Amino acid sequence: MTFSTAAPCIIGHRGAAGLVPENTLPSFEAACHLGVDAVELDVYAVDGQLIVIHDDDLDRTTNGKGPVTAQSFAALRRLDAGSGAGIPTLDEVWRLLPANVGLNIELKGPGTAQPVAAWLRDRAAGEPQERLMVSSFDHEALRAFQAASGHRAIVAPLFHRWRKDCVAVTRAFATDWINVNEKLLTRARMGLLTSEGLKISAYTVNSVRRAETLVRLGVHGLFTDRPDRVSRSALTR
Numbered sequence: 140m141t142f143s144t145a146a147p148c149i150i151g152h153r154g155a156a157g158l159v160p161e162n163t164l165p166s167f168e169a170a171c172h173l174g175v176d177a178v179e180l181d182v183y184a185v186d187g188q189l190i191v192i193h194d195d196d197l198d199r200t201t202n203g204k205g206p207v208t209a210q211s212f213a214a215l216r217r218l219d220a221g222s223g224a225g226i227p228t229l230d231e232v233w234r235l236l237p238a239n240v241g242l243n244i245e246l247k248g249p250g251t252a253q254p255v256a257a258w259l260r261d262r263a264a265g266e267p268q269e270r271l272m273v274s275s276f277d278h279e280a281l282r283a284f285q286a287a288s289g290h291r292a293i294v295a296p297l298f299h300r301w302r303k304d305c306v307a308v309t310r311a312f313a314t315d316w317i318n319v320n321e322k323l324l325t326r327a328r329m330g331l332l333t334s335e336g337l338k339i340s341a342y343t344v345n346s347v348r349r350a351e352t353l354v355r356l357g358v359h360g361l362f363t364d365r366p367d368r369v370s371r372s373a374l375t376r
Protein backbone atom coordinates (compact mmCIF):
# COMPACT_ATOMS: atom_id res chain seq x y z
CA MET A 140 0.00 0.00 0.00
CA THR A 141 2.90 2.36 0.82
CA PHE A 142 2.57 5.97 2.02
CA SER A 143 0.05 6.97 -0.64
CA THR A 144 -2.57 4.56 0.67
CA ALA A 145 -5.87 6.02 1.84
CA ALA A 146 -5.73 6.95 5.53
CA PRO A 147 -5.00 5.40 7.90
CA CYS A 148 -1.54 4.53 6.65
CA ILE A 149 -0.14 2.12 9.25
CA ILE A 150 3.61 2.51 9.75
CA GLY A 151 5.39 -0.12 11.83
CA HIS A 152 7.60 1.88 14.20
CA ARG A 153 11.14 0.47 14.31
CA GLY A 154 9.44 -2.61 12.83
CA ALA A 155 6.99 -3.86 15.41
CA ALA A 156 8.89 -2.50 18.42
CA GLY A 157 6.21 -3.39 20.94
CA LEU A 158 6.31 -7.05 19.98
CA VAL A 159 9.84 -7.93 18.77
CA PRO A 160 13.18 -6.20 19.58
CA GLU A 161 13.14 -2.87 17.76
CA ASN A 162 15.03 -2.20 14.54
CA THR A 163 15.92 -5.88 14.01
CA LEU A 164 15.11 -7.96 10.94
CA PRO A 165 12.61 -10.12 12.90
CA SER A 166 10.86 -6.92 13.99
CA PHE A 167 10.46 -5.73 10.38
CA GLU A 168 9.34 -9.21 9.33
CA ALA A 169 6.71 -9.21 12.08
CA ALA A 170 5.42 -5.79 11.00
CA CYS A 171 5.09 -6.95 7.38
CA HIS A 172 3.37 -10.12 8.51
CA LEU A 173 0.85 -7.96 10.41
CA GLY A 174 -0.01 -6.08 7.22
CA VAL A 175 1.56 -2.65 7.73
CA ASP A 176 1.60 -0.19 4.83
CA ALA A 177 5.16 0.90 5.65
CA VAL A 178 7.90 0.53 8.25
CA GLU A 179 10.02 3.17 9.93
CA LEU A 180 13.67 2.79 10.95
CA ASP A 181 16.50 4.96 12.29
CA VAL A 182 19.89 5.11 10.57
CA TYR A 183 23.48 5.86 11.54
CA ALA A 184 26.49 5.90 9.23
CA VAL A 185 29.55 3.95 10.44
CA ASP A 186 32.61 3.16 8.28
CA GLY A 187 30.63 4.13 5.20
CA GLN A 188 27.83 1.69 6.03
CA LEU A 189 24.24 2.56 6.97
CA ILE A 190 23.10 0.68 10.04
CA VAL A 191 19.71 0.56 11.72
CA ILE A 192 19.57 1.52 15.40
CA HIS A 193 17.73 4.19 17.37
CA ASP A 194 19.90 5.41 20.25
CA ASP A 195 23.28 7.07 19.88
CA ASP A 196 24.68 4.61 22.37
CA LEU A 197 24.47 0.86 22.42
CA ASP A 198 23.43 0.21 26.02
CA ARG A 199 19.63 0.06 25.84
CA THR A 200 19.08 -2.08 22.78
CA THR A 201 22.21 -4.24 22.45
CA ASN A 202 24.74 -6.13 24.57
CA GLY A 203 27.35 -3.49 23.67
CA LYS A 204 28.28 -0.31 25.52
CA GLY A 205 29.03 3.29 24.66
CA PRO A 206 28.51 5.43 21.57
CA VAL A 207 27.47 3.71 18.34
CA THR A 208 29.90 5.79 16.30
CA ALA A 209 32.86 4.87 18.54
CA GLN A 210 32.70 1.28 17.22
CA SER A 211 33.77 -0.15 13.90
CA PHE A 212 31.11 -1.54 11.57
CA ALA A 213 32.57 -5.03 12.08
CA ALA A 214 32.36 -4.73 15.89
CA LEU A 215 28.76 -3.46 15.71
CA ARG A 216 27.79 -6.40 13.55
CA ARG A 217 28.94 -8.85 16.23
CA LEU A 218 26.50 -7.43 18.81
CA ASP A 219 23.16 -8.88 19.86
CA ALA A 220 20.32 -6.40 19.32
CA GLY A 221 17.76 -8.69 20.97
CA SER A 222 16.80 -12.36 20.85
CA GLY A 223 20.02 -13.16 19.02
CA ALA A 224 19.36 -10.81 16.10
CA GLY A 225 22.15 -8.43 15.07
CA ILE A 226 22.09 -4.76 14.13
CA PRO A 227 20.88 -4.80 10.52
CA THR A 228 22.04 -2.67 7.64
CA LEU A 229 19.58 -0.47 5.75
CA ASP A 230 20.08 -2.72 2.76
CA GLU A 231 19.14 -5.87 4.68
CA VAL A 232 15.87 -4.32 5.82
CA TRP A 233 15.12 -3.08 2.32
CA ARG A 234 15.70 -6.55 0.86
CA LEU A 235 13.19 -8.19 3.17
CA LEU A 236 10.36 -5.73 2.49
CA PRO A 237 7.65 -6.85 0.08
CA ALA A 238 7.27 -4.46 -2.88
CA ASN A 239 3.97 -3.14 -1.52
CA VAL A 240 5.45 -2.02 1.82
CA GLY A 241 6.89 1.49 2.09
CA LEU A 242 10.04 2.49 3.96
CA ASN A 243 10.56 5.58 6.13
CA ILE A 244 14.26 6.20 6.74
CA GLU A 245 14.78 8.53 9.69
CA LEU A 246 18.15 10.29 9.54
CA LYS A 247 19.26 9.85 13.14
CA GLY A 248 23.05 9.74 13.29
CA PRO A 249 25.41 12.50 12.13
CA GLY A 250 26.52 12.44 8.52
CA THR A 251 23.68 10.30 7.20
CA ALA A 252 22.26 12.74 4.59
CA GLN A 253 24.77 12.04 1.80
CA PRO A 254 25.01 8.26 2.29
CA VAL A 255 21.22 7.89 2.37
CA ALA A 256 20.93 9.97 -0.82
CA ALA A 257 23.58 7.74 -2.43
CA TRP A 258 21.86 4.60 -1.15
CA LEU A 259 18.55 5.68 -2.69
CA ARG A 260 20.27 6.37 -5.99
CA ASP A 261 22.04 3.01 -6.05
CA ARG A 262 19.51 0.68 -4.45
CA ALA A 263 16.08 2.21 -4.93
CA ALA A 264 16.27 3.83 -8.34
CA GLY A 265 13.05 3.27 -10.22
CA GLU A 266 10.99 2.77 -7.07
CA PRO A 267 7.81 4.85 -6.97
CA GLN A 268 8.28 7.98 -4.88
CA GLU A 269 5.38 7.03 -2.59
CA ARG A 270 7.28 3.95 -1.38
CA LEU A 271 10.13 5.90 0.21
CA MET A 272 10.07 8.60 2.85
CA VAL A 273 13.07 10.31 4.45
CA SER A 274 12.50 12.23 7.68
CA SER A 275 14.50 13.84 10.46
CA PHE A 276 14.27 16.02 13.54
CA ASP A 277 17.52 17.48 12.26
CA HIS A 278 16.16 19.80 9.59
CA GLU A 279 19.66 20.79 8.48
CA ALA A 280 20.40 17.15 7.74
CA LEU A 281 17.10 16.82 5.90
CA ARG A 282 17.96 19.86 3.77
CA ALA A 283 21.36 18.36 3.01
CA PHE A 284 19.65 15.11 2.04
CA GLN A 285 17.22 16.92 -0.22
CA ALA A 286 20.00 18.86 -1.92
CA ALA A 287 21.96 15.66 -2.53
CA SER A 288 19.10 13.39 -3.50
CA GLY A 289 17.40 15.07 -6.41
CA HIS A 290 14.10 14.49 -4.56
CA ARG A 291 14.07 10.72 -4.88
CA ALA A 292 11.79 10.25 -1.87
CA ILE A 293 9.01 11.91 0.08
CA VAL A 294 10.65 14.31 2.55
CA ALA A 295 9.01 14.87 5.94
CA PRO A 296 10.35 17.09 8.71
CA LEU A 297 9.80 15.69 12.21
CA PHE A 298 8.58 17.78 15.14
CA HIS A 299 8.79 16.73 18.79
CA ARG A 300 7.77 20.20 20.04
CA TRP A 301 5.04 22.42 18.66
CA ARG A 302 6.36 25.33 16.62
CA LYS A 303 4.22 28.18 15.41
CA ASP A 304 6.13 28.11 12.16
CA CYS A 305 5.89 24.37 11.56
CA VAL A 306 3.76 24.87 8.42
CA ALA A 307 6.29 27.30 6.98
CA VAL A 308 9.18 25.01 7.94
CA THR A 309 7.43 22.11 6.20
CA ARG A 310 6.59 24.14 3.10
CA ALA A 311 10.21 25.22 2.82
CA PHE A 312 10.97 21.57 2.00
CA ALA A 313 8.43 21.79 -0.84
CA THR A 314 6.60 18.85 0.71
CA ASP A 315 3.08 18.21 1.99
CA TRP A 316 4.27 15.67 4.55
CA ILE A 317 4.84 16.39 8.22
CA ASN A 318 5.59 13.90 11.00
CA VAL A 319 4.58 15.03 14.49
CA ASN A 320 4.61 13.68 18.05
CA GLU A 321 1.03 12.56 18.62
CA LYS A 322 0.93 14.31 22.02
CA LEU A 323 1.13 17.67 20.23
CA LEU A 324 -1.88 17.00 18.02
CA THR A 325 -4.78 18.83 19.61
CA ARG A 326 -7.99 19.41 17.67
CA ALA A 327 -6.99 23.04 16.99
CA ARG A 328 -3.53 22.15 15.71
CA MET A 329 -4.93 19.36 13.56
CA GLY A 330 -7.40 21.90 12.17
CA LEU A 331 -4.55 24.22 11.26
CA LEU A 332 -2.42 21.50 9.65
CA THR A 333 -5.27 19.94 7.67
CA SER A 334 -6.54 23.34 6.49
CA GLU A 335 -3.08 23.80 4.99
CA GLY A 336 -3.53 20.54 3.11
CA LEU A 337 -0.67 18.81 4.91
CA LYS A 338 -0.42 15.04 5.26
CA ILE A 339 0.20 14.44 8.92
CA SER A 340 1.75 11.30 10.37
CA ALA A 341 1.63 10.91 14.15
CA TYR A 342 4.17 9.04 16.28
CA THR A 343 3.85 6.87 18.30
CA VAL A 344 0.27 5.63 18.63
CA ASN A 345 -0.25 2.33 20.40
CA SER A 346 -3.87 2.70 21.50
CA VAL A 347 -6.74 2.09 19.11
CA ARG A 348 -8.82 4.73 20.83
CA ARG A 349 -6.22 7.45 20.31
CA ALA A 350 -5.68 6.25 16.75
CA GLU A 351 -9.42 6.57 16.05
CA THR A 352 -9.45 10.11 17.40
CA LEU A 353 -6.46 11.13 15.32
CA VAL A 354 -7.90 9.62 12.15
CA ARG A 355 -11.15 11.49 12.80
CA LEU A 356 -9.14 14.68 13.13
CA GLY A 357 -7.54 14.03 9.75
CA VAL A 358 -4.26 12.26 10.44
CA HIS A 359 -2.93 10.43 7.39
CA GLY A 360 -0.34 8.12 8.94
CA LEU A 361 0.08 6.38 12.29
CA PHE A 362 3.44 5.18 13.53
CA THR A 363 2.83 2.29 15.88
CA ASP A 364 4.89 -0.17 17.93
CA ARG A 365 1.82 -2.44 17.96
CA PRO A 366 0.65 -3.09 14.41
CA ASP A 367 -1.25 -6.09 15.79
CA ARG A 368 -3.49 -3.63 17.64
CA VAL A 369 -3.37 -0.39 15.65
CA SER A 370 -4.26 -1.88 12.28
CA ARG A 371 -6.32 -0.87 9.29
CA SER A 372 -8.95 -3.47 10.16
CA ALA A 373 -9.23 -2.24 13.76
CA LEU A 374 -9.69 1.33 12.55
CA THR A 375 -12.09 0.84 9.69
CA ARG A 376 -14.55 -1.48 11.41
Ligand code: G3P
Pocket residue numbers: 152179181193245274297318342362
Ligand atom coordinates in the same frame (compact mmCIF):
# COMPACT_ATOMS: atom_id res chain seq x y z
O1 G3P B 1 9.81 8.89 12.87
C1 G3P B 1 8.91 8.78 13.93
C2 G3P B 1 9.62 8.48 15.21
O2 G3P B 1 10.45 7.37 15.01
C3 G3P B 1 10.42 9.63 15.72
O3 G3P B 1 10.92 9.46 17.00
O4 G3P B 1 12.62 8.87 18.66
O5 G3P B 1 11.07 7.12 17.83
O6 G3P B 1 12.87 8.00 16.37
P1 G3P B 1 11.92 8.32 17.47
Ligand code: MG
Pocket residue numbers: 179180181245
Ligand atom coordinates in the same frame (compact mmCIF):
# COMPACT_ATOMS: atom_id res chain seq x y z
MG1 MG C 1 12.48 6.97 14.54
